[in-house]
Amino acid sequence: MSCGPESRRGRGETRAASTNWGGIILQDARTHPGSALSLSLSARDARAALLVAVAYYLGAKIGFAFTFQPHPISTLWPPNSLLLAALLLTPARSWWLLLLAAFPAHLAAELQSGVPVAMVLGWFASNSSEALIGAACIRVLVAGPLRFDSFRDVSVFLIFGTFLAPLLSSFLDAALVILIGWGQGSYWQLVGLRFFSNVLAALILVPVILTWAATGFAGIRYAPLRRYVESGLLFLGLLTASILIFDWQAVDHSPRPALLYAPLPFLLWAAVRLGPVGTSASLLLMAVIVLWGTTHGQGPFLASSTEENARSVQLFLIVVSVPLLLLAAAVQERRKVKEALQVSEEHSAKAFRSSPDPMAIIRRSDSSIIDVNDRWESLFGYSRAQAVGRTTAELKVYADPKDRQTYHDLAAAQGYVRDFEVDLRDQPGRVHQAVVAAEIVEVGGVSCFIETIRDVSEQKRAEREAREQQKQITHLTRVAMLGELSGALAHELNQPLTAILSNAQAAQHYLEKGRIDPKELGEILGDIVAQDRRAGEVIHRLRALFKKGERQFQMLDANELVREVLELAHSDLITRNIEVVTQPSPQLPAILGDRVELQQVLLNLIVNACEAMSADDPKEHGLTIRTESTADDGVQLSVIDRGHGIPADTQEKLFEPFFTTKPQGLGLGLSISRSIIAAHRGRLWGTNNPDRGATFHIVLPVHAGGPS
Amino acid sequence: MFVVDDDPAVLKALTRLLQSQAYGVQAFSSPQDFLERHDPATPGCLVLDVTLPVISGLELQQKLAASGAERAIVFITGQGDIPTSVRAMKAGAVDFITKPFGDEQLFAAIRAAIEKDRAMRQARAERCSIERRLATLTSREREVLERVVAGQLNKVIAADLGTVEKTIKVHRGRVMQKMGAVSLAELVRIADRAGIKPAAEHSASG
Helix, strand or coil: CCCCCCHHHCCCCCCCCCHHHHCCCCCCHHHCCCCCCCCCCCHHHHHHHHHHHHHHHHHHHHHHHCECCCCCCECCCHHHHHHHHHHHHCCHHHHHHHHHHHHHHHHHHHHCCCCCHHHHHHHHHHHHHHHHHHHHHHHHHCCCCCCCCCHHHHHHHHHHHHHHHHHHHHHHHHHHHHHHCCCCCCHHHHHHHHHHHHHHHHHHHHHHHHHHHHHHHHHHHHCCHHHHHHHHHHHHHHHHHHHHHHHCHHHCCCCCHHHHHCCHHHHHHHHHHHHHHHHHHHHHHHHHHHHHHHHCCCCCCCCCCHHHHHHHHHHHHHHHHHHHHHHHHHHHHHHHHHHHHHHHHHHHHHHHHHCCCCEEEEECCCCEEEEECHHHHHHHCCCHHHHCCCECCCCCCECCHHHHHHHHHHHHHHCEEEEEEEEEECCCCCEEEEEEEEEEEEECCEEEEEEEEEECHHHHHHHHHHHHHHHHHHHHHHHHHHHHCHHHHHHHHHHHHHHHHHHHHHHHHHHHHCCCCHHHHHHHHHHHHHHHHHHHHHHHHHHHHHCCCCCCCEEECHHHHHHHHHHHHHHHHHHCCCEEEEECCCCCCCEEECHHHHHHHHHHHHHHHHHHCCCCCHHHCEEEEEEEEECCCEEEEEEEECCCCCCHHHCCHHHCCCCCCCCCCCCCHHHHHHHHHHHCCCEEEEEECCCCCEEEEEEEEEHHHCCC | CEEECCCHHHHHHHHHHHHHCCCCCEEECCHHHHHHHCCCCCCCCEEEECCCCCCCHHHHHHHHHHCCCCCCEEEEECCCCHHHHHHHHHCCCCEEEECCCCHHHHHHHHHHHHHHHHHHHHHHHHHHHHHHHHHCCCHHHHHHHHHHHCCCCHHHHHHHHCCCHHHHHHHHHHHHHHHCCCCHHHHHHHHHHCCCCCCCCCCCCC
């Protein structure tokens, strides 16, 4: 604003501050998707330009209105601030349009006052530069629209929009006035007059325009009733106090400075309770009343000269506005943080309550329960009221109290707990297998666990059942296979028994005849003992195979394994007229495995190989069993036959359960074998040999890794 | 007495048991070993395991029969299945006993086998001597023999062979002498042993 010295012809321009006054929001530019630099005007741009022109013109008229009588100096010059607000509400690429729109309004307002053309143009330049400097600085330094809701943004606005921009443009303005010779007074006097006038306008108008543009009307529409009542009371109070102080006091001509603070409580109320929107509106209201009173020769700011009066009013309003705007911003900022926190807390609480997993908050110091959710209640059978305040030890939540300590130690060591497997006991005493995860949080200054429990009893039970079934099937197929081999196995037992019986009876005969050499007798007895042991071993081995035991991993020598299995299959192989060649690798690392299960797999492969070879065709009488180390730290066992090989169409199905090529086969042998080998972290596969027959390979990892 | 079993412990125990009965025993750990080393002329039976690698017990039985070195066999087996035992018995085995067996069972079988072996050898020896004697006959004498054991009268034989009865009588006397028969009945018995077929009845018309 301006005010040139003679303000009246001020440079009036009117500009748009536009925006929301008419309810039309020019709005903030950045969301505006318009084409860059487009010269084609959209309806929205045209409307904004028109609004700016009208507002600029009216702003200039208002500037003239707030001129002290009789001295013609405007205390408040709105057009520059209106232009600044309009720029801040539009994208930078549209600024040229707004400035263009302001120009005719400027001409209209100024020329009516008889200002020389040069001065009119000069003033437009200084006014535009003020708005541009302020808008550009703020646009650069403030991210997003300026809403007066953060301390930093308000500070930027105060420094660049209300201080730097008016100051710089006032230097230009005063220089032009001196140059053209239109004004009176010294250069510095002109600078001072114009500066304060524009500072006040920026402080009073820009915040109110921008905040109302951003939130004002929407805020009002959705405000609760009590907010209307509060706002009404506040504005009524402010209005009353301001009018009493600033418009009536002139009567007794004895200004009481203390009374200047009368509106302050209402302004503070607005800053604290109503945010930037209410604060800026309150400031505007008070400024209008003060200016009106002073302009009409009333109120406390009536000193000796008009200039001094104007300066007093300006300083008073500036000094009041700056801290209030900052206060409102700070309060708003804090409110937003608090709201965000509240929202987050609400979300947390809701997530806690509605979690599909049982959750509890537990104090670390004594394990007392602070809160539990619905699922926790239904898992443990305690109501929230029963649980809260008691300790996990009192409720005997941990089936094994040692787990509680482990849990605390884990949490202390790493600050959280993950996948902690533990048995938990509910109120009726049932034990649930659970997986617990916990975080350490502060609740009301107390260190707590917020823990999530997943009841995996069902899952574990299903896993156990599957394992048990697998075990049953493995055992059944083993027994079935041994059944097929029963004749051969009986033979293995009959051999030592025959030897024992014959030896014993030979000794009897010698004794009967009374001619026994003690040395001979000793040999006979020695043979009996040895053969008895041999029979015992066969029985022992068979019992291990027939038994349904838990899987037991131990260090095994693959060659030894092959030897044991071949002993079992010995007479079966002879009966089938199959010659076995073993090719053991002399230095094999130990493998870790279950002896019985691996024997089962090998036996299965050997029996299959035998069945693939017809007893009548002498070309098919060879079975080779080879052991070797593999490059990737494994031990490979290969069972190589010279039979009919694997038909191409069955290669894939071979390991599927219930797939069989034998009339009496169950089709489980290879499927079980593969699952056994998989449990040993190994691989089992079959290939056809280049010449004839098939080879089945087992690769087992060397001991270091350990079993699954 | 020969024993073949691939299980050294069983072989040793059986040998010992048989020796306790004062049998002379030769032990072999495989059929190949037996085929190489045994003397077919030595009398005595064979105790043979059925389940043997490469050449099974039944195969050895066949090989022996084929080579004329047949002898009485007692099979022993750890897995006595019926089809195998039937095949063994049809091929002339004396017994088929399942391990483990008591000594009496084995000895009874062995006694029977030895007896059978002795009989087999005797029959074979007798057949040999008859065949030797038969070989001394001229073809005319053989023709006369065949007709005599068929019960033809000298007269008929003479007519048949286109000669006189007197000549036939001379041939007949030589046949009796060469074959060592003192009576017609004995000659008939010997001819029967030797498997000589009586000539077909030609009767007078012939």
